[in-house]
Amino acid sequence: MKLRLHIWKQADSGSPGRFEAYPLDDLTPDMSFLEMLDELNEGLIAADREPVAFEHDCREGICGACGLVINGVPHGPLQATTTCQLYLREFKDGDEIWVEPWRAQAFPVIRDLVVDRSALDRILQAGGYISVHTGSAPDGNTLPVPREDADRAFAAATCIGCGACAAACPNASASLFVAAKISHLRLLPQGQPERTARVRSMLAQMDAEGFGFCGNLRECQAACPKEIRIDMIAGMNRELFRSLLLRS
């Protein structure tokens, strides 16, 4: 099968970028999208040309490293699928494909398709944890957690931190990412003591990083490879409202 790729090339965040065309043939439908980029790069290196930089690691949809905007959609055309789990059988012979990095002010480009997502780590450092000293925990079964709550907390905790939500959002908001962590910890009894401060400090950090506000556009939910839903954002907003009431 043949495809014509148009890939974003950019030396670093300070340099201008542009699309470069790469025609590829001899592809097979069982190849993954990233394996296609591997093949492209091996060919480029053998020809002593600069390969395309892209991020990837586990290639099984869980580490959150990969993330390409494919034909305008973060992680490409399939629902609930990371870029590394996308196979060429989803495309037609002869297709033209446009490949770009995540685009958000808070995600500066490092090289080509690789962006700096450390802003997400800094948001978690602002309170996305439970303060528990190693060794001080009581027996795991001292605190029963209703199964339903545990399941909902798990659904929130499956966020892989890829940043597709912010890349998909017209406001470049990281609300879904932040809401997932707020919800995960809010739904568990262990997360209660710090819940009031947590939501405020994490959202303040989100603002400071240059992410926008949530406008309920739901693009994030459509792009999320782990199907995290925007009702978590509603829950986060309630949590913020609660914390403001408690402060006043």
Added chain:
Amino acid sequence: MNGELHANAPAGPLENRWARHRFDMALVNPANRKKYQVIVVGSGLAGGSAAATLGELGYQVKCFCFQDSPRRAHSIAAQGGINAAKNYQNDGDSVWRLFYDTIKGGDFRSRESNVYRLAEISGNIIDQAVAQGVPFAREYGGLLANRSFGGAQVSRTFYARGQTGQQLLLGACQALYRQIAAGTVEMHPRTEMLELIVSEGRARGIVTRNLVNGRIEAHTADCVVLCTGGYGNAYYLSTNAKGCNTSAIWRAHRHGALFANPCFTQIHPTCIPQSGDFQSKLTLMSESLRNDGRVWAPLDAEDVNRDPAELAEERRDYFLESRYPAFGNLVPRDIASRAAKEACDEGRGVGPQVDGRRLGVYLDFSDAIAQQGEAVIRERYGNLFEMYQRITGEDPYRTPMRIYPAIHYTMGGLWVDYDLMTTIDGLFAAGECNFSDHGANRLGASALMQGLADGYFILPCSIGNYLARREPGPLAAGHPEVRGAVESVRARIDRLMNAPAAKHPPEVFHRRLGRLLWDHCGMAREPEGLRQALQDLPRLREEFWHGVRVTGTGAEFNQVLERAGRIADFLELGELMCLDALARNESCGSHARTDHLTADGEVRRDDDRFSYVAAWEFSGESGAPKLHREQLHFEFVRPSVRSYK
């Protein structure tokens, strides 16, 4: 260093050893801890939990990872679960039973003291994770759920769907974030360790490359902890993340840290088979699938191309059920893997041909679906079935899955004593990168347990004990050993960038290495093949340094350079793996030598001659590695023949 190695394990009754040892350890006064600097390389379960806990205790910690965030360490991909001897199910479990199962599962090639300690600590790990907010599976009454895993006869595995590693890592990572915010841990993501700094026989720091701008930097400290994971990617195709590498531990090995049992590599039976030459990695599917799936291959090689649904029962060979009636499809990983390989070697493999071979057997859910209903199977394995379908384009509810073994975990690694210190003073190794605890074969749901036991509970004690006996104060930046290490890193990068006949991308050599190791140092090892590999590998290494092409420069973001450096280290390690496999003239656990099998094809240990840890000393690029032995003494268990019949 000469003769036999000693583990410094305490003596006395097994159940008192760890408590006794902790009492004997020296402590650092809380007010003095901030004077000591600790480097932790790696941010997975072992590294993340160690860095967080050491920071919390008050040490100045620097933590490094090559990923863009500590949350992406490969521990994130562990699916199945984590063992703990809680006996919440009242099914007869105990610390002793977990200890015994683990040491037996490792085919009696691990240390009693270490394994007992691991079982003893296992319960604390669950408590810690629950307190951090790890959303483990729960019963309707709100208490923690357990399942039986990997052939265990008790239900002691805690899990979070098929994403237990992710949830435990995020728990450790949250603890790490808390310390980063508190200023006790300085995190260095996108930073790769390329050299160890050793001065007067003591580990004093590391040299790193900043992967964004290529800057080479020296970081000095009072001790160094490596938590850099396994080396399964030596085989090129494995279930490991693409970035997993051996470079940190191999650099340490070259400085004198002994490398133990390098040939003990685990092959996981339930992976999705390779579909073409372009394949970049193999995907594991949780072995919980074997609870309901039946493994079979066509009885006759003529049937391999036929639609499996058309093959009548009598034309199918349910080879695990027939050979191992007691355990059936739930036999340990090494046994299931080897049996699948044998079926394929006999020409009875199924699926597409790659390199003229059909490497796959069926994992069939049709009986389970008929008996329990599709809804039950969907509830239990829905996410795994979906993943399978996404990768292969086949629907496992309608047609049997195809599976084949793949390299998954490495039991070998840097030799460490009971305190997790390597043979280099002040250099510790924890998690998958050390050799301890799993012997010749790792049981399911044990890796997460070991990583977190090491990081949360063992290293904080043993590092305190180490530092308490030393004055704080790292080497000066201008120290000759620091400058020398930086220079050697620069020289190596120059050499990689300027091969005399630069032509091939680094992956070309990596694939060739992988094929050699898979064929000769994989599931079944023959002395002849190992000797051949030992002939071929030095030539391959030479070709690599002569013909590898690295584009760009060293002073910028350069993924080709990153990969080339890692492959160069894998090429050296591959030789040691083969040498170790050849020297171990027995079969044990995952190491199956075809010349040491019983009449019915089972592994045959030789306890009289090989009940030891083989720890290899580096002796120059052209010198022969020197073997040191740590004799294993079994005071509490009697090594028995593993029987799963």
